[in-house]
Amino acid sequence: MNPESDADRRQAALPYTLLPITPSVIRELEDRQSSRAQLPLEGSLRPVEEVRNRGYSYRVGAGDVLNVVVWEHPELTNPGNELRDTQSAGRLVGPDGKMFYPYVGNFQAAGMTLAEIRDYIAENLQRVIRTPQVDVRVLEYRSQRVFVTGEVEQPGVSVIDDTPRGILDLINEHGGLRETASRRLAVLSREDESHLINLHALHARGDTRYNIALEPGDVLHIPDNSADKVFVLGEVEEQGSVPIDRNYMSLTEAIASARGMDALAANDASVFVFRSGVQPGVSQLCDCEPEEALVFGLDLSRADGILLAERFELQPRDVVYVSATDFARYNRVVSQILPTVSTLFQLDRLVND
Structure with missing residues (x-):
């Protein structure tokens, strides 16, 4: 992958931009992450x-059970002096939002606060009681x-x-x-x-x-x-998916979770992170379109590369790819050719014998 080859990335089936990971790119990504976190609530x-x-004042709704107490008037608090507990003596707000109370009648209780219900009952009881003292509370919250x-x-x-x-x-x-x-x-x-x-x-x-x-x-x-994962592929000890448990995972953590890079085959100078999807604010990072995929490249053979890898935050569904060395590729080609060469050699010996 060559960052100078603009034609290749523009004409690819999925256009992409190759972007080296630098301190300025890290800062820009961190600023974008911080700005998204500061967005106002919807x-x-x-x-x-x-x-x-x-x-905050709770507003009564249909199905709630209220307890209404008129001080010094037990005949209103518990009509007939029935031997009932406080819970069963409560006043139910009906499905239509109305509640009945003696000398007040049916009234729309749903949508009112307890203070509004108390004042409404006290005002209507003044016809039969001088300066009534009323208390209202909710026995059961149901609505x-x-x-x-x-x-x-x-x-x-x-x-x-x-x-x-x-x-x-x-x-x-x-x-x-x-x-x-x-x-x-x-x-x-x-x-x-x-x-x-x-x-x-x-x-x-x-x-x-x-x-x-x-x-x-x-x-x-x-x-x-299941969607909070990154994928580590290429020359690592254990390829696979790595879950982001704490909403933050650095590139270093992802490679370490894959048991590190293959000491014999990995090219630590060519580590890539593939990120697809719409990238908001991507034009501030490079000369590219927002819908283009980003491919971040990093050289982990350098000391500053390791420091940058620790600060580079991965996003869900990112793909981390560790390239192979040229020598590793050569060995693989040879290992694939070797069985054929060996077979031809054995056939030649059989024919000559």
């Missing part, structure tokens, strides 16, 4: 801390549900209560992540839209911006790590 996504700081699927220990349903709940809370409530779970990304579905959540920033860096506050109907999906 649409209605808000960190749970922001929701808490702004003041607002969120779902978690995929690679968690206990996929299922959770309900939102009077405390804002974020993505981390939901994952922990369901037993945490499985060994096969992706540590890079999660998918949050809300109102027919899907949003990618940076799990690595949340878990490894503690970036609470990605601890998104959940809303009723949200579906959080944790994918498996």
Whole structure:
């Protein structure tokens, strides 16, 4: 592969650009990665801390069970003095969002906060009670549900209560992540839209911006790590795929995970990383089109090459290829020819004998 051969790369079935790995390229890639991490959250996504700081009030929904207490009026709190526990004496918000209370009648409770329900009941009770003192609380939270699927220990349903709940809370409530779970990304579905959540920033860096506050109907999906792999091929001791467990893997780590380069056959001066797909901001790295694949080249026979390899961050589905030396290629050609030559030699001896 020759970086000067522009015609070859432009006319290839899949156009590519050969780009030597240099300190400036490393810095540019790191800046792009940092800028992507600083992108604002999409649409209605808000960190749970922001929701808490702004003041959060739970809004009652259909199916919730409320407990209404009118002080010094047990006949309203527990009509008929029935021997029932507090739980069974609660007031159910019906499927239509309405709730009944004596001397108040049916009213639309769904969508109201507890303070609004308390004030509404107290205002309507003034017809029969002087300055009523009313307290309202939720006995059972049933209306607002969120779902978690995929690679968690206990996929299922959770309900939102009077405390804002974020993505981390939901994952922990369901037993945490499985060994096969992706540590890079999660998918949050809300109102027919899907949003990618940076799990690595949340878990490894503690970036609470990605601890998104959940809303009723949200579906959080944790994918498996099958897409979080790089492939190491060529003159290494053990070719194969290497999972990115911590969302970060350097070129050095990938080669080391393949048990290093073959000491006899590898050409450490010709190590390549193949990266396909659309490359945002690629024009800042080279004179190439955004849809072109990138092939990064590195000389690991130099001391600075090893230092650069440690700083070069691999992306999922990257292919690392370690080239063979010319002598190794020559030996392979000879090893393939040798059986034929040996056979001809034996045939010649048989004929001569």
